[in-house]
Each structure stands twice: as structure tokens, then as C-alpha cells.
Amino acid sequence: MSTSPYETTYQPSYEPESYPSYEPYESYEPGYADTYRPAYEDAAPPAAPVGAATDEPLVPRQSARDGGRDGGRAAARRAARRKKSDPRPDGLRRLLPQALVVAFLAGGTSAFVANDKAIELTVDGKERTLHTFADDVTELLADEGVAVGAHDLVAPAEGTALASGDQVTVHYGRPVQLTLDGQRRKVWTTAHTVDGALRQLGVRAEGAYVSTSRSQSIGRHGLDLAVRTERGVTVMADGKRRTIRTNAATVGEAVSEAGITLRGQDTTSVPASSFPRDGMTVTVMRVTGTKETREESIPFAVERTRDPSLFLGTEVVEDAGEAGVKRVTYELRTVNGVRQKPRRTRSEVVREPRSRVVKVGTKPLPSSVAGADSLNWSGLAACESGGRPGALDSTGTYGGLYQFDTQTWQSLGGSGRPQDAPAAEQTYRAKKLYVRRGASPWPHCGPRLHG
Numbered sequence: 001m002s003t004s005p006y007e008t009t010y011q012p013s014y015e016p017e018s019y020p021s022y023e024p025y026e027s028y029e030p031g032y033a034d035t036y037r038p039a040y041e042d043a044a045p046p047a048a049p050v051g052a053a054t055d056e057p058l059v060p061r062q063s064a065r066d067g068g069r070d071g072g073r074a075a076a077r078r079a080a081r082r083k084k085s086d087p088r089p090d091g092l093r094r095l096l097p098q099a100l101v102v103a104f105l106a107g108g109t110s111a112f113v114a115n116d117k118a119i120e121l122t123v124d125g126k127e128r129t130l131h132t133f134a135d136d137v138t139e140l141l142a143d144e145g146v147a148v149g150a151h152d153l154v155a156p157a158e159g160t161a162l163a164s165g166d167q168v169t170v171h172y173g174r175p176v177q178l179t180l181d182g183q184r185r186k187v188w189t190t191a192h193t194v195d196g197a198l199r200q201l202g203v204r205a206e207g208a209y210v211s212t213s214r215s216q217s218i219g220r221h222g223l224d225l226a227v228r229t230e231r232g233v234t235v236m237a238d239g240k241r242r243t244i245r246t247n248a249a250t251v252g253e254a255v256s257e258a259g260i261t262l263r264g265q266d267t268t269s270v271p272a273s274s275f276p277r278d279g280m281t282v283t284v285m286r287v288t289g290t291k292e293t294r295e296e297s298i299p300f301a302v303e304r305t306r307d308p309s310l311f312l313g314t315e316v317v318e319d320a321g322e323a324g325v326k327r328v329t330y331e332l333r334t335v336n337g338v339r340q341k342p343r344r345t346r347s348e349v350v351r352e353p354r355s356r357v358v359k360v361g362t363k364p365l366p367s368s369v370a371g372a373d374s375l376n377w378s379g380l381a382a383c384e385s386g387g388r389p390g391a392l393d394s395t396g397t398y399g400g401l402y403q404f405d406t407q408t409w410q411s412l413g414g415s416g417r418p419q420d421a422p423a424a425e426q427t428y429r430a431k432k433l434y435v436r437r438g439a440s441p442w443p444h445c446g447p448r449l450h451g
Contacts, residue, residue: 175222182275237284289333298324310361313422321356369431383445
């Protein structure tokens with residue numbers, strides 16, 4: 001590590017104890033009195049003016065040097081004794097301000113040196129040693145222009161206090177679009193390689209398929225990564241059971257790895273394109289099949305129209321209609337020897353159906369027919385048809401309660417066939433026939449009308 005320029009301890013250029021004691025200014029100029037006194041010292045009586053009476057006369061330094069007279073030496077000795085007995089000699093008064101300045105400079109330098117720290121900073125694998133006055137990790141990173149985000153790792157944590165010799169490490173987060181066993185998601189890692197990212201993310205890499213080299217470096221921009229871990233899959237085919245370990249991407253690939261070949265219409269119980277999960281069991285279905293085409297009828301619709309010329313309750317079929325025809329293709333399959341239900345695969349209309357048209361009467365029925373209302377019509381109906389309005393004889397010629405033929409029925413104002421008309425209308429038409437021809441139309445049962 002480099003040495004800071006501030007680590008040199010400040011040494012004053014003098015030692016206070018060896019500082020020379022200069023004699024008072026008055027020793028240089030005859031008759032001159034030293035009046036200097038620092039502001040921080042207590043006030044003292046002013047020096048006597050030149051020529052004023054003192055305990056000892058002012059003796060110029062020149063007279064002591066030149067003449068060597070006794071008076072000069074005595075004066076110097078007296079001045080020395082006076083200086084020694086003075087609790088605050090003039091030399092000390094002059095030294096004190098300078099000593100304070102030196103002490104201030106020395107203390108400031110010591111504090112300056114104490115706040116400087118040697119730190120080892122490693123940013124994304126790049127290491128350097130620096131000197132800083134930062135108090136904590138956050139301040140250090142800010143001073144060094146190192147920006148960190150939510151996915152970045154800082155050790156020790158931001159806000160941790162710093163001391164000289166500490167190590168600070170920053171690992172930048174890298175985005176990874178990870179497709180793991182068919183599931184895609186975005187993750188973050190501070191690892192620099194694919195192998196390191198797999199370990200950091202806790203992905204079991206043994207026997208796994210990895211879409212890129214495990215030594216591939218991961219840049220700050222990240223990368224796309226597909227991983228398929230090894231899974232156990234059981235395949236049932238041809239009466240045999242096979243369990244394999246595979247990192248296949250599809251069920252079809254897993255079946256192939258198990259040594260099983262699909263032919264023709266063969267299929268699997270799980271879609272061949274789906275992802276094989278750990279512990280999955282796949283059954284292979286051997287399929288044989290044929291196709292069969294059939295013609296089927298299409299039912300016709302019934303259209304009813306109101307007809308005021310017909311008595312209420314009477315319905316006349318104007319158009320019988322016709323059923324349509326469609327051609328339907330079925331697939332007949334046998335799966336593992338078992339015949340399956342036919343499956344319709346195609347349908348084509350050969351002939352469209354024609355609707356049946358029916359007229360519905362709305363005309364009110366007459367209440368009676370003069371000369372025939374008092375007869376026993378229920379007895380006649382019971383004899384002719386067993387009392388059934390829709391009865392038809394074995395030849396198909398006569399029908400209804402009173403066994404009308406169609407020609408006679410229509411001559412009486414009836415529509416369609418007598419057996420299709422309501423019972424009340426049939427009785428009404430029978431009364432009209434009786435008025436015209438008596439009981440002769442019913443030679444066998446006619447006598448019942450009067451019974």
C-alpha cells in the first residue's frame with residue numbers, strides 16, 4: 001500500500017527548551033525601553049520613560065563590550081539576576097504566541113492524519129487501494145462515483161463505519177432470463193459466469209442440459225439461459241415398463257430415449273410435445289384403424305299455418321315434407337387391441353330436407369244438426385271404430401270414428417282425411433250424412449243410433 005503524505009509527523013524547527021534567550025531591546029539602544037506585551041497577558045505597569053529613575057541604570061551593551069568597566073559588568077549581572085527572579089521574563093512573553101501557533105499546527109496535522117484511511121476497494125473484481133476521509137461505506141462509494149442498485153451486493157453493507165485497512169467489495173447484479181424445466185422467469189445474479197450463476201441460484205446442474213457453456217461469462221447486460229435438469233420418467237409400452245433418467249425437452253424425446261419407436265397412428269397418453277416432469281409415467285398406445293362412411297337421414301321441420309276455412313281443431317297436411325340425407329365418415333380405432341367407440345371425422349349433406357306444411361283450422365264448429373242431434377252417436381262410434389277418432393280399417397280405405405271413406409268425407413265439407421280431424425268434427429260430418437242418407441252408410445252398426 002502507498003504511504004500517505006500526511007503520515008509524516010510534524011516536527012517543529014526548534015525546541016522550546018533550547019530556544020535562545022535574547023536580551024531586552026534596551027541593551028541594544030541606550031535609553032530604549034521595551035513596551036511590548038501580548039494581549040493575553042495580564043496588564044502590567046508601563047515601562048519607565050527614557051531618563052526616568054529606576055532601581056538600576058540602563059547600561060548600553062556597547063559599554064560592556066567596549067570598555068570592560070566594572071560598572072558595565074555589574075549592571076549586566078544585576079540585569080541577569082533580575083531576569084532570573086522575574087516570573088514572566090520578556091523572552092517567554094515573546095515565545096508563548098509562537099508556541100501556541102506551533103501547537104495548533106501540530107494538532108491540526110495530527111487530526112488530519114487520523115481522519116485519513118487506507119481502504120482496499122474491489123468493484124466487480126477490479127481491486128485498488130485508495131486513501132479516503134469517508135466515514136462509512138455509503139460515503140466512500142459516493143466519493144468514488146460507484147453507483148449501486150437494488151440487485152447489487154455491497155460488503156460490508158452500506159452505512160458501515162470505515163477504519164484504515166478495511167476492505168470494501170461491490171458485486172454488480174446481472175439479469176438472467178432463465179428457462180428452467182420449461183418455466184421462464186427473470187432472475188438476478190452477481191456471479192460472473194454461467195456456472196457460478198447456477199450455483200448461486202441453487203440449480204442442480206449435475207446431468208442437466210445447459211444452453212450455453214458453463215464457463216461463459218455474464219456481462220452487465222445479462223444473458224438468456226435455458227436449463228433442463230435431469231428427471232426420472234417411466235415409459236409403458238408393449239406390456240413392458242422402462243424407467244430412465246433424462247433431460248429431454250419433450251415427452252416424445254423421452255420415449256425415443258427409452259428405445260421405443262412410434263409408428264403409424266401410435267400415440268402417447270401425454271401429448272408428445274409436452275414437457276416431461278420428474279416422476280411422470282407415459283403410456284404408449286399402439287393404434288390401428290379404418291374409416292367407414294354411412295348415409296344418415298336429416299329430419300324435416302314442420303310448418304303450421306292457420307286456415308279459417310277449417311273447423312277449429314282440424315289439421316290438414318298440405319305437404320308431407322321429406323327428410324334429407326347426409327354422408328358421414330367415421331374413424332374406427334383399435335387401441336392396444338381394444339376397439340374404441342367410432343369417432344365422426346366428416347359430414348357432408350347429400351340432400352336438404354323439405355319441410356312438412358300443415359294447415360290448422362280456426363273456424364268454430366256448429367253446435368248441432370237438425371234432425372240428428374238426439375241420436376246415439378257414441379253407440380255408433382263404439383260399434384264402428386271402438387270409439388277411436390284415428391282408427392283406420394285393414395284396407396286403409398275407411399277411417400275415423402264413423403269409418404268414412406275420403407271421398408264421402410270431403411263431399412261433406414271435410415278436408416284431408418277423416419281420421420286426422422277432431423272427434424267433434426267427425427260427429428258433425430256424420431250427422432250431416434245421416435240427414436242426407438239416413439243410417440244406410442252404416443249397414444251393420446246403423447241400428448245403434450236408435451238403441
